Amino acid sequence: MSGAILPAPSQRTATTGSGIGMSAWANMFFVLPYIIVVVALVIAPLFLGIWLSFQDYDMLGGWAGGVAFENYTNLFSDRIFLGTIRNTLLFVVMTTPAFVVVGLFLAITLNSHLRRHAVLRSVFFASSVLSVTVVTLVWRLVYLPNQGLLASVTNLLGLPGIDPVTSETWALPGVAVVTVWWIIGLPMTLFLAALQQIPKEIYEAAALDRASRWATLTSITLPSIRRTIVVVTLLEVILQFQLFGQALLITGGGPDNRSRPMVQFIYETGFRDLQVGFAAAASQVLFALMLVAAIVQFWVGRSRDER
Amino acid sequence: MKIRTPSTATGDRLILLAVVLLAAIWIAPIVWVVGLSFKPNEVLMRTTGGLVSPPFTLKNYTDILNSSAVFGWMLNSAIVAIGQMTLTLILASLTGYGFARTNFPGKRPLFLLTLVALAVPEQAIIVPLHTMFATLDLHNTYIALITPRLAFPFGVLLMTQYFRAISPEIEEAALLDNASRLRIFIFIVLPLSVPAQATLGIYTFLHAWNDYFWPLVSATRPEMYTLTVGLASMQTNFAQTEGLGFLMAQAVFAGLPVLVLYLFFQRHIVAAVAGAPTR
């Protein structure tokens, strides 16, 4: 599709002598197809959503006209919604470092084509192929009060029982553990891909210098994949802000609203209670939070880059 | 790299031990899923333990295979997942290269647009998106199932980042030979990005294959169902209590193709370590 569009303009690029780093209109054709897709399928619906957030719109009851900022003022006086902001931020703070650290550890340890490493990589990836329904079904069995696997283990070790389903303290960490278990494969694989870009010679030189494992890690490996660490962190923040199914299906957002994420709130108001305008307003708050998080991280990553 | 002192060998072993232990924790719930899938549903109503003791059954799997529609759903899922994966890889690679290696007017604002798009939560656009496709009368088509996911800003970000890390000298030499940018991209840069392509590929495929809500509201004719929607439609209203084994068999059945695909892809993610000539 795009192959048909591109050759001619870029040929011209070459003949007009635009070298690396030189600006040319023709180079825009590399990004144009994607920009069109993004504008049509993300930006346009986003603006529709923003418009909806200023309406009183019920999916079945119909449209009752504009309400200015009423949906937003209602949101910020809604105790449940405010709780979901707290839960979502906490969840991002709990899971993102875990994803980066564990993912990095696994990638560095399993970065070889030894057969046993390939098998282990598959093990850590395998949980990702399961749907959220099945993941939560199994973990509900693990978390079952008194009878579940977790209760059996803590009993056996004589530890105080941890009961994520009925404890205000442990509900969100319980959901976080499931999430890390479910999709650790993604950061692991992303880091693995990045590690392939480190030239082998650098390691060989380090080995000849008898550099310690720790020195190799901190002075070669980590700096080389620094950009990927930023990108993976950014991705995990974006993904974990959108926590939904695991919380809904393990704790139902409870107990006492201690694990209900923002997306669950959006789902319940929009799709269950049909208050589309109100849900759209909540979506925009989530969008704003994610945008701020993304820009801050991008900016931090960039400024380190330039130093 | 292979030169080892005794202390690093011990360290290696300790780390491997830690990973193996972690892997054991990781695989336990999966073993449970597979085990449950071979147990009769009636037995599981009473207990979900006792996986190694009989009775066992294949009925959960034969129930899936005996559904006349299941292979049609699988074909739909394959078309959607492969279509989404292929188109996403093309779009993300082209765009990533454009952002990483070329200059053009408006590059910074357009890159910023990508960043903004990255932060748009799915829930914020699903209702407008559904309305748009309804207006265009595109529901119940592969186009409606595939296109909404093509705008995948993370893919662009990943490829941009990956292309940036490739040494520019390689390209500069080719540019001096007057090769076109597209030729350089396809024949020189793209082959160097195989690990990133494989990673992005497996995850777009996985995401498309497991997607549930969009296919549910877009493909409403049973002949257009994807595997996830189709399998879920077979569940009775009390599936989680009276059809647990069946649910688990569905999970294994639907998950296996992706796992096999990963086994294939992962060679391309890590093989470069040994095979690729150093740059």
Add this chain to the structure above:
Amino acid sequence: MKIQKVFAALLAGTAAFATPAAAQPKTEITFARFFGACEADYGNSQDVAHARGECGVMTTLVNLFNATNKDNILVKPQIIEWGPYYQQLNARLSAHDIPAVAVMHSAQLGDYVRYVEPLDDMLKEAGIDAADFTPNARNAVTVGGKIYAMPWDTHSWLWHFNVGLFKKAGLVDAQGQPIIPTTVDEMIAQSKQMKERTGKNYIDIATSTPGDFANSSRSFYSWLYDQGGTIFPSGYEKADFKSPEVLAAIRPFELLAKAGTITRGLDSGGGLSTFLNGEAAIYLSGTWRIDDFLAAQAKPDSPLHEGYTTRVFPSLFKTQTVWTDNHTWVLPKGGTNPAQHKAALVFIKFLWDHNADWARGGGHLPARQSLMAGYAKLPLRNFIVELTNYGKALPHEARRQFGFQSMIGEEIANVINTGKTAEQAADAMQERSVGLLRGR
């Protein structure tokens, strides 16, 4: 461009597979429902009389209709998982992709009333006698004096008893039947006695996920109606959770939680297995579970072998009522052309004629008064058959019934699982009800 052509070709191919060349054109009608698909067990079976379970009966009924109807009608089921069924239906309505016949809970009918055909005249045309509706079914499908759906059943809320544990706890009468408590105090005393004598929990209820929240709200509504209470004392735009009746309907959960005689944090599977394993005396669930427990009782190794019975969710207050809901069939507006409309009526008449099969195989109470005597002869049904006379649901005028059910259930789950008081739960319900009823 090219890709679109490939898609078009693939689409055409799929369509060709889906519609085999028929000798004469059939009138096809779409039939949106949940209840699952069970081709493996029932395939093309038309043996309705021996079908078991909701899925089995629905599948064989459609098979039978497609094979035997004289009007050349083909019913095409569009089956969807029950969980997201209404979300999908909303999406279909907004996209004008409308099924000819669709299943709908009567609790949802109020929200959808402007989207479905009024059926008074059509039922007559189809030969369905609305005079045969049970009082509960009639209420369930009537909105503002008009009938908007064909009722298919009544399902309701019960106590399922492990009679063996009741015997062990000394809580049976001379006939060996469980003594049913008639006040809150009696119930709490029974629960303590049960715990002391058997070590088991008295009440077994699932409270962990949104699907389970219905369990506590159904119980709440039943106890509220028993007192003649309501959450809508002054119109349906404002709910009131501050009345003494509301507090009294939540209180039993607080007391059970304080006494430590109710299960905490179980999901639906955990709740069911707890009862099947003899770990709790009373399981709170619906009419749909009776046959499962009868089957368990028949097995010699089952903890229920010593005895299983059931009663309508007991009143602890002045009158006996109980929460009910109904499966009904609606004809969404715009789902048919005139020929399909006629076909849809023929199909629902066929369903009407097989209401007894649904009640027997699916386990629910029939929607037809004339079938009640026969239904009462099924095991244990004599204890529950009366409930179609006094069973109660929220009026159709009350909006967001799904939202209310989840919200109330969640707050009561908090009482059970985290030790909130009835007052705290009622306050939270009051606050959350405002948000639910806001806007159009």
